[in-house]
Amino acid sequence: MDSKSALTRLGVKEGLLTQEEKDFLDKNGYLNLGRILSDEQLNAVREKIQALLEAEGDQAGSELAESPFIRHPKEAGADRLGDLVNKGKEFDVFYTHPRVLAAIQHVLGSEVKLSSLNYRAAKPGAGLQKLHADYPDAVPSGDYRVCNSIWLLDDFSVANGATRIVPGTHLSQHLPQDVMENPMDPHPEEQVIEAEAGSVVIFNSHTWHGGTQNHTSNPRRAIHSYFCRRDQPQQSDQRRYLKPETLKRIGEPGAALLDVG
Numbered sequence: 001m002d003s004k005s006a007l008t009r010l011g012v013k014e015g016l017l018t019q020e021e022k023d024f025l026d027k028n029g030y031l032n033l034g035r036i037l038s039d040e041q042l043n044a045v046r047e048k049i050q051a052l053l054e055a056e057g058d059q060a061g062s063e064l065a066e067s068p069f070i071r072h073p074k075e076a077g078a079d080r081l082g083d084l085v086n087k088g089k090e091f092d093v094f095y096t097h098p099r100v101l102a103a104i105q106h107v108l109g110s111e112v113k114l115s116s117l118n119y120r121a122a123k124p125g126a127g128l129q130k131l132h133a134d135y136p137d138a139v140p141s142g143d144y145r146v147c148n149s150i151w152l153l154d155d156f157s158v159a160n161g162a163t164r165i166v167p168g169t170h171l172s173q174h175l176p177q178d179v180m181e182n183p184m185d186p187h188p189e190e191q192v193i194e195a196e197a198g199s200v201v202i203f204n205s206h207t208w209h210g211g212t213q214n215h216t217s218n219p220r221r222a223i224h225s226y227f228c229r230r231d232q233p234q235q236s237d238q239r240r241y242l243k244p245e246t247l248k249r250i251g252e253p254g255a256a257l258l259d260v261g
């Protein structure tokens with residue numbers, strides 16, 4: 001099955017995004033889709049994440065280090081988990097939700113696949129990242145290769161290390177390290193994305209962004225469902241990790257989106 005058919009089978013169709021949402025995403029390089037996860041889903045995912053963190057211990061996030069396409073696989077200030085595709089049915093929604101896929105399609109077109117599905121939590125007192133794009137080069141406007149969706153497992157606030165973004169920088173044809181003296185610094189135009197748990201924020205990954213410092217005593221948890229154009233390498237080689245039970249559960253459209261079909 002090709003990815004366009006997979007998107008249709010998963011419910012992507014005209015009208016899932018308003019014109020206002022599309023215009024906002026085009027102009028600013030990000031879009032808060034609002035609350036998508038129910039309280040029940042949120043609780044199930046949080047419980048599953050906690051169980052995985054305990055079970056994996058020191059090995060948590062080891063899949064990220066195995067990938068040549070993740071530039072900063074280890075991050076002292078954050079807890080990570082990799083390959084959530086194969087770690088439970090609770091995670092299927094993160095790469096099959098039609099409204100999220102509609103936004104990904106809006107940025108990347110229909111020739112898309114999942115690149116990786118990972119967990120990141122900014123630890124208390126830590127989590128500040130450089131402003132960065134998730135691609136090694138600046139790209140021409142409109143020729144986008146990568147697009148992330150950040151799923152909030154906690155309310156995001158300035159206090160707890162919410163993601164910052166510099167609106168419109170996907171159109172700048174520059175990378176932050178080329179024009180900023182220090183990309184760790186605040187940027188005069190940056191916005192911190194404050195939103196409630198269960199919300200999903202789409203990030204055109206060429207827009208400069210990064211985690212901020214968590215000043216609270218609780219982790220700031222999120223799942224990154226990261227997509228790329230079909231001609232780009234996946235951060236997680238989905239064929240390498242795929243489990244038979246995952247394939248059985250997600251069916252043909254899911255397999256097509258993972259590019260394992």
Ligand SMILES: O=C(O)CCC(=O)C(=O)O
Nearest residue numbers: 120162163209210211222
């Ligand atoms: O979790 C966040 O707030 C952003 C993380 C991010 O941009 C990254 O890890 O590349």
